[in-house]
Amino acid sequence: MTSPAEAASPEKPGEPPSRWRAHLTMAVVALAAAVYVCQGLWLAPYRNVVADNVSDQGQFEWMLAYGVYLLQHGTDPFFTDLLNAPRGVNLAMNTSSTFYAVLFAPLTHFAGPSISFATILTLNLAGSAFVWYLFLRRWLVRSGLAAAVGGMLFGFCPGLISHANGHLNWTSGWMVGIVAWWVLKLPERDHWLRNGIVLGLLCGMGFSVAAEALFFCALASGLFLGIWLLSRPGRQMARSALPPVLKALGVCAVLAGALLAYPLYMHFAGPLKFSGTGFLMDHYSEDLVAYAAFPLQSLAGLFGWGADLAPNATEATSFLGAPLLLLFGAALVLLWRRASPERRVTLRALTVVGGVFFVLSLGPRLRFMGTEQEHIPLPYALLAEIPLFDSALPVRYTLVVVVIIALVLALFVDEFLNRTALTRVALGAAVVAALAPIAPLPLRTLERAPEPEFISSGRWRDFVSDGGVMTTLPLAMDVAVDSMRWQATTMADGGAAQFRIPAGYFLGPQDYEETGRELVGRLGPPDRPTTRLFYRAGRFGQVSRVTDVDRAQARADFEYWRLEAIFLPDEMTGPRGPLNRAALVLFCTDLLGEPEHVQDVLVWRIRPGVDPVDKPARG
Known part of the structure; x- marks a missing residue:
């Protein structure tokens, strides 16, 4: 046979x-x-x-x-x-x-x-x-x-x-x-x-x-x-x-x-299962013309003959050329x-x-x-x-x-x-x-934030309990994964102690309601109000005055995450380069008070059950 x-x-x-x-x-x-x-x-x-x-x-x-x-x-x-x-x-x-x-x-x-x-x-x-x-x-x-x-x-x-x-x-x-x-x-x-x-x-x-x-x-x-x-x-x-x-x-x-x-x-x-991918099928479908077009990252693209018909640079899967x-x-x-x-x-x-x-x-x-x-x-x-x-x-x-x-x-x-x-x-x-x-060109690269000494030296252990929750800002999401990177370096080092982080870049359910219905997938966890404030400051430099409502919501979000500390390195990586550190420092100082300067990061300790700062809100 x-x-x-x-x-x-x-x-x-x-x-x-x-x-x-x-x-x-x-x-x-x-x-x-x-x-x-x-x-x-x-x-x-x-x-x-x-x-x-x-x-x-x-x-x-x-x-x-x-x-x-x-x-x-x-x-x-x-x-x-x-x-x-x-x-x-x-x-x-x-x-x-x-x-x-x-x-x-x-x-x-x-x-x-x-x-x-x-x-x-x-x-x-x-x-x-x-x-x-x-x-x-x-x-x-x-x-x-x-x-x-x-x-x-x-x-x-x-x-x-x-x-x-x-x-x-x-x-x-x-x-x-x-x-x-x-x-x-x-x-x-x-x-x-x-x-x-x-x-x-x-x-x-x-x-x-x-x-x-x-x-x-x-x-x-x-x-x-x-x-x-x-x-x-x-x-x-x-x-x-x-x-x-x-x-x-x-x-x-x-x-x-x-x-x-x-x-x-x-x-x-299993727990936190969902249906779908969190991505729109219609958007992530092949364009008919893309099969006959040339890719942007190719010899043809170098001469300006490439076509931008893909959902994004990572999903340009055809572009075989006529x-x-x-x-x-x-x-x-x-x-x-x-x-x-x-x-x-x-x-x-x-x-x-x-x-x-x-x-x-x-x-x-x-x-x-x-x-x-x-x-x-x-x-x-x-x-x-x-x-x-x-x-x-x-x-x-x-x-x-x-x-x-x-x-x-x-x-x-x-x-x-x-x-x-x-x-x-x-x-x-x-x-x-x-x-x-x-014929392909080399992958395009850019520089990202280096590992903080605060992480590499193990000094972070002084600010969070073993298995406790700590994060940098913005919280880890699809356009900002530095929190996951620093956690990854501590895991790779193989130490006994480890911290957890809120949020993250992953596929998960749209919400966590126990309704018995099938939950649809999405990128990251369901948004929380404080997450959005951190994101707007870091990604777009938007710093609004902190109100009593913001402080109360931050307290609730911190308690939900069981957050013990926030730290900001000298550099933070976004999808196209550094994020706006100055805006995050202004916002966090207004929300949380003056930080501690520890090695090459700023650190805010979070006290469970206590208002983010002990001062009246402005505005």
Whole structure:
């Protein structure tokens, strides 16, 4: 019994690798390209941050530091009360990346979460290109060059480069490649037990790396495998493949179910669960024109040919450019004409998967040139309320389309690489013309606030009890994550004592009412009045006179958070640079009185049950 990949492969699948030098060269090239893309982080890893997504990098650094805390204290990997005091956060419904957090915990402890972040991001990009190169080289193409073209196209495609702006989960394309590899092995009659066990372990790992990407991989793999089996002449192949596939999937389900029983319970029934993502599906849908446009952070964008049609810089997942789309279409037609019946089955399955995910990426309603066409609904409108689909952003389905394009392009290069000299020249020119415009530029970076000596020296322990609540300002949220950063550094240091913080940058329910109804997701906790006052001062420099009402509300909010201290460093990081420290000092002094000057921070002690300051309000 042959697998889909074996049937489509021009080589014997069991043949051992004979070109280790080529593999090593590809690994070095992929790693060099990844370092080039991430060079801004490596130039100053403790100070620089990706400019287009400061907050997501801070959030992932917190998750990595939590891995050290998790191993040291044996706490719950899927729920924490270190954030969002006193309620806590359901990490199973967030990008907790437990696999990375635990695996890189030693590096995080000794070098810090920012080093771990830059390391994982670099390895993700290089690993994505290399794993898909191996996938192609092993199963689909003869030529190492053809496999390299496909691997580099996916590993450094505009979608992965855009997600490199802060997303360790969505740059983990290597994980998808490995899972897809073993899915293709499921029809093997004599190895169903081994394949089921391996796939179950991979699902357990993949859930903690990128659960949403694993969901996409499962959809695409199942669709491909079903079409491949049903498209073969007669029904004998499908009938003979069904038993090993079902048995392997049964083993996979049992093993993955055992490994993921608790995280899945936390995700679907745990405390502070919610539905949706907190993001608008219509906004995070692919623009039809974006597929043919060039990305801003690319060689074409450098010359002013890029288009700004993405929801934000981190979700620019298509932007493949018209030349690549034309080459893909031509490659598909030429391959089909020259393909054997076995290869046509594979091409048909790839085309259907690509088409389905293309339609899904467009979201509930068609978007064209930045405008939603409300009168043109699309199939995703029927899926948007279904569990799992309701937690996925449509624009990200594009990454599966890119995989299909990379596979087809590699097959095309492999097919015509050994033709006449003129054919090879035309092929090379076509590939360069299609790929050069979308070649990535290095990630843009900016400087963020350095770690205060107040934190690094451990002096903070004098102002908060063990497990008590302390914060810097503004409170941690999607545009200000310094509180999470300083908490992360204390977790990474591995000390026994630890402070908690109110609020945070995470996905949580819209409110905490015990009404029995399904709560919708949002970014961060429900707003409290004092949070908004701190935010307006820090982000926009708005300092209003403090009233008795403000003081009473602050007292209530402080008691709710069980807050013991507030500190302000010399610098605070916002989404585009430093926040307004002077405005926060004025506001906090008016609200809380004169601060203590401790090392490089100002500190206000909070006395529970006492008015913020012992003086009459002004105004």
